[in-house]
Amino acid sequence: MADILTSPPPPENKVYFHSGSTPTYRLVTHTSAPITAIPTLDISQISSPDPSIRLSLAKELVSACSSCGFFYLTGHSLSPQLQTKTFDVMKRFFDLSIEEKMDVHVQKNPAIRGYEPRGETKLDPRTSGDIKESFTLGDCPLEPEQSYHLKTGHPPPPSLTRPQNIWPSSVPWFRAGIYEYYNAILPIAMQLVRLLALGMGVDEEGFVREFFEFPITGMRPLHYPPVEGEGDGEGNVGLGAHSDFSYLTLVLQTPSLSALEVLTPTGQWISVPALPNTLVCNVGQYLERQSNGRFLAAVHRVRNKSGEERYSLPFFLTMDHDADVEILVKDGEERKFEDFNVGDLYIRRVLAARGKHPTSIKYRDVLESEWKYDLLLG
Numbered sequence: 289m290a291d292i293l294t295s296p297p298p299p300e301n302k303v304y305f306h307s308g309s310t311p312t313y314r315l316v317t318h319t320s321a322p323i324t325a326i327p328t329l330d331i332s333q334i335s336s337p338d339p340s341i342r343l344s345l346a347k348e349l350v351s352a353c354s355s356c357g358f359f360y361l362t363g364h365s366l367s368p369q370l371q372t373k374t375f376d377v378m379k380r381f382f383d384l385s386i387e388e389k390m391d392v393h394v395q396k397n398p399a400i401r402g403y404e405p406r407g408e409t410k411l412d413p414r415t416s417g418d419i420k421e422s423f424t425l426g427d428c429p430l431e432p433e434q435s436y437h438l439k440t441g442h443p444p445p446p447s448l449t450r451p452q453n454i455w456p457s458s459v460p461w462f463r464a465g466i467y468e469y470y471n472a473i474l475p476i477a478m479q480l481v482r483l484l485a486l487g488m489g490v491d492e493e494g495f496v497r498e499f500f501e502f503p504i505t506g507m508r509p510l511h512y513p514p515v516e517g518e519g520d521g522e523g524n525v526g527l528g529a530h531s532d533f534s535y536l537t538l539v540l541q542t543p544s545l546s547a548l549e550v551l552t553p554t555g556q557w558i559s560v561p562a563l564p565n566t567l568v569c570n571v572g573q574y575l576e577r578q579s580n581g582r583f584l585a586a587v588h589r590v591r592n593k594s595g596e597e598r599y600s601l602p603f604f605l606t607m608d609h610d611a612d613v614e615i616l617v618k619d620g621e622e623r624k625f626e627d628f629n630v631g632d633l634y635i636r637r638v639l640a641a642r643g644k645h646p647t648s649i650k651y652r653d654v655l656e657s658e659w660k661y662d663l664l665l666g
């Protein structure tokens with residue numbers, strides 16, 4: 289079945305963006321009232337013994353995911369100290385010399401993770417490249433910080449012979465600092481998953497067991513230098529318009545700067561300024577699919593016109609790479625997506641998004657239907 293987002297575009301009322309592989313567009317609707325700001329979900333009462341409080345949070349979350357696909361998250365357990373320390377760690381990393389950073393360049397890692405300098409990616413083809421630098425890491429059963437054995441009850445697969453992340457060995461504080469944040473944000477993302485399950489009317493425990501035992505995760509420290517100009521064309525896009533290749537994304541951004549912009553369902557770009565002690569969260573393509581399009585993988589971009597250096601840290605939660613996902617089609621609803629295997633979909637998107645990487649080149653002549661998540665392991 290054709291993916292609704294990649295079938296031939298109608299003549300007007302559409303916005304183009306990058307979805308990880310093929311050029312994609314989204315129709316602009318004119319039916320709902322315009323959204324001028326994203327909603328806020330305050331989860332400070334998430335552990336309340338009163339089930340009605342959790343249920344009402346779950347309903348708020350479902351409403352945020354279906355109305356705009358983006359929301360602010362407050363009342364979470366990330367301490368202000370950890371947030372400050374994490375920004376410090378990111379700044380120190382990006383302040384290293386380009387030679388030191390290129391030592392962990394993404395091309396040196398078969399698992400397609402590592403450092404990417406300014407201008408190397410181009411999510412919007414009209415630009416000369418995204419004006420940001422980044423460092424990508426992700427799930428790895430071999431890295432002790434991720435407690436694979438504890439989470440799954442079994443040791444890492446013996447076929448896995450080397451770690452999937454690469455780390456700059458001369459600056460151990462970077463790995464330590466990034467993992468401190470990773471291990472604080474993952475449980476918050478899982479709190480949202482449980483709320484979503486409750487909100488969608490499925491059994492929470494079963495949902496987590498089936499899809500989130502040792503999920504695909506990604507984290508990407510980002511540095512955006514300031515850019516000039518009003519237009520969204522060449523030269524001034526930090527990160528081009530895209531929807532996320534995740535289930536849920538939680539972003540920490542430099543406090544008090546405005547740079548992130550979200551495309552509302554009615555087609556307006558709205559600013560999502562950083563608020564103190566507040567995360568920005570969004571629905572990714574996996575959740576959009578699983579929910580049969582009821583939840584929106586909202587399109588967003590970054591333009592840092594603040595005149596200051598901006599740092600941000602998205603945490604991308606996906607699902608277990610071996611999970612088979614059935615689309616939750618409601619009675620009377622038209623099915624919009626095919627059921628899918630998480631790892632197969634993931635690898636297709638990753639290879640397409642990094643076409644010049646040695647791993648992508650190696651598998652270029654292999655049938656796409658034969659690509660498996662294991663490509664990243666080996």
Ligand SMILES: O=C(O)CCC(=O)C(=O)O
Pocket residue numbers: 508510527532539541548588590600601602
């Ligand atoms: O920098 C940000 O605020 C957002 C980053 C983002 O959208 C991404 O990495 O997918």
Ligand SMILES: [Fe+2]
Pocket residue numbers: 530531532588
């Ligand atoms: Fe994104």
